[in-house]
Every structure is written in structure tokens, then in C-alpha cells.
Amino acid sequence: MPYAVKILDSAFITPDVKRFKVEKPKGYTFIPGQAAGVALDKPGWADRKKPFTFTSLTSSRTLEFIIKIYDDHDGVTKQLGLAKKSDGLLLGDPYGAIHYQGPGFFFAAGAGVTPYIAILRDLQKKKKLAGNTLVCSNKTADDVIMDKEFTEMLGKNFLNIFTRQHVIGFREKRIDRDTLVALVQDFNQHFYVCGPQAFVTDLCDMLKTLGADPGSLVIEQ
Numbered sequence: 279m280p281y282a283v284k285i286l287d288s289a290f291i292t293p294d295v296k297r298f299k300v301e302k303p304k305g306y307t308f309i310p311g312q313a314a315g316v317a318l319d320k321p322g323w324a325d326r327k328k329p330f331t332f333t334s335l336t337s338s339r340t341l342e343f344i345i346k347i348y349d350d351h352d353g354v355t356k357q358l359g360l361a362k363k364s365d366g367l368l369l370g371d372p373y374g375a376i377h378y379q380g381p382g383f384f385f386a387a388g389a390g391v392t393p394y395i396a397i398l399r400d401l402q403k404k405k406k407l408a409g410n411t412l413v414c415s416n417k418t419a420d421d422v423i424m425d426k427e428f429t430e431m432l433g434k435n436f437l438n439i440f441t442r443q444h445v446i447g448f449r450e451k452r453i454d455r456d457t458l459v460a461l462v463q464d465f466n467q468h469f470y471v472c473g474p475q476a477f478v479t480d481l482c483d484m485l486k487t488l489g490a491d492p493g494s495l496v497i498e499q
């Protein structure tokens with residue numbers, strides 16, 4: 279049963295990523311890391327539901343989404359890129375397999391960081407961030423989502439990897455086996471992996487080869 283909600287505020291936070299503050303239906307709850315189907319509440323779009331992850335704290339009186347906009351074709355995110363305050367959305371029930379299971383490494387490519395925003399904000403609120411490291415892979419420094427908040431939250435346990443732009447002081451490469459060996463050291467912990475399917479598959483394969491227990495890998499099924 280979809281919930282009709284209004285956009286309360288929206289703004290671009292990187293060149294192609296937009297943050298939305300949205301009304302929260304009464305009694306609506308989710309677990310940090312979960313997503314829901316979202317559609318635009320307007321003719322021709324109401325049945326085109328796409329999954330997006332809640333990034334707000336569960337205790338917040340509003341919901342937040344952080345959404346990468348694909349402008350190159352007329353899909354749901356292009357329409358969300360045009361959406362503004364007071365426009366209506368249709369929200370489904372929360373679902374999803376990425377939940378916090380214990381300290382470890384969070385690997386994200388691009389907008390794959392969204393479940394970790396909710397999880398890490400929740401851990402920060404509970405003062406349980408210790409032992410967690412976030413590794414984000416993006417094309418360039420301009421594409422990093424919530425750079426400032428993650429730096430304040432995690433300090434040296436927030437690492438950026440850039441696949442295209444040379445940025446002095448940062449690693450400029452893909453996450454490969456050598457990077458994992460240098461970063462992780464102890465493979466007996468949890469590994470959260472989220473991003474495009476090829477990123478998830480590659481990283482999980484490398485982690486398993488390096489000794490990670492398949493049961494310690496937390497991914498969207």
C-alpha cells in the first residue's frame with residue numbers, strides 16, 4: 279500500500295546527486311540500511327516505482343533520500359532531478375538486506391554509500407562507531423557524497439579512492455587486491471559492500487580469496 283508524501287526540501291549536493299527531505303507517514307519505521315520503492319505521484323509516473331534507501335536517522339521526524347540523477351534518459355531519477363518542494367511522492371514499505379551486523383569495513387561505489395549513511399549515523403548516535411571504516415570509490419573528488427560529515431564522523435577511518443581524477447594526497451585507483459591487503463589486514467571481521475553489481479561481485483570475490491568468511495559479507499541480495 280503506497281503512502282502519499284510531499285517533498286519538504288531538495289538540493290543538489292554533488293553535480294549529479296540530490297538530497298530530498300520528505301514527509302514521514304505516521305507510524306512509518308525502517309531499519310538503518312533499508313530502502314523502499316518510490317514513485318512520482320503524477321500522471322504517467324505513479325506505477326514506475328524505483329528503490330531508494332533512507333539516509334535519515336530512524337528517530338527523525340522526516341525521511342531523507344540521497345539520489346543519483348541519471349539525466350541521460352527519461353527515467354525516474356531524471357524526473358526526481360526536476361522535482362521540487364511540495365511535489366508528491368508515493369512510498370512503499372521498507373525492505374532490504376543491508377543491516378549492521380558488527381564492526382568492519384564498509385565499501386561503497388558512488389551512490390552505493392546510501393545505506394551506510396543511515397547505518398553510520400545511527401551508530402554515531404549510539405556512540406558505537408569505533409572499529410568501523412568507510413571506503414568510498416568515486417570518479418572524482420567532486421562526486422564524494424557527504425565528504426564533510428563522514429570526515430567529522432570517522433576521521434582517518436574515512437578513505438576515498440578516485441577512479442579518474444588525480445587528486446594530490448588521495449589514492450587514484452580502483453580497489454584491487456593490493457589495496458585490500460594494505461587496508462584491511464584482519465579479514466576476520468564484517469565487510470559491507472554496496473554499489474553497481476560488478477563492483478559488488480569483484481570486491482566480494484577478492485575478499486573471499488583473501489580469507490573473508492562468505493558469511494561475513496553483507497550485501498543487497
Ligand SMILES: Cc1cc2nc3c(=O)[nH]c(=O)nc-3n(C[C@H](O)[C@H](O)[C@H](O)COP(=O)(O)OP(=O)(O)OC[C@H]3O[C@@H](n4cnc5c(N)ncnc54)[C@H](O)[C@@H]3O)c2cc1C
Nearest residue numbers: 313328329330331344345346348351353354355356389392
Ligand atoms: C535496494 C536498492 C536501493 C537503492 N538505493 C539508492 C539510493 O539510495 N540512491 C540512489 O541514487 N540509488 C539507489 N539505488 C539505485 C536506483 O534504484 C537506480 O539508480 C534507479 O532505479 C534508476 O532509475 P531510473 O528510472 O532513473 O533509471 P533506469 O531507467 O532504471 O536506468 C538505470 C541505469 O541504466 C542507464 N540507462 C537505462 N536506460 C538508458 C537509456 N535509454 N539511455 C541511457 N542510459 C540508460 C542509466 O544511465 C543508469 O545507469 C538503489 C537500488 C537498490 C536495488
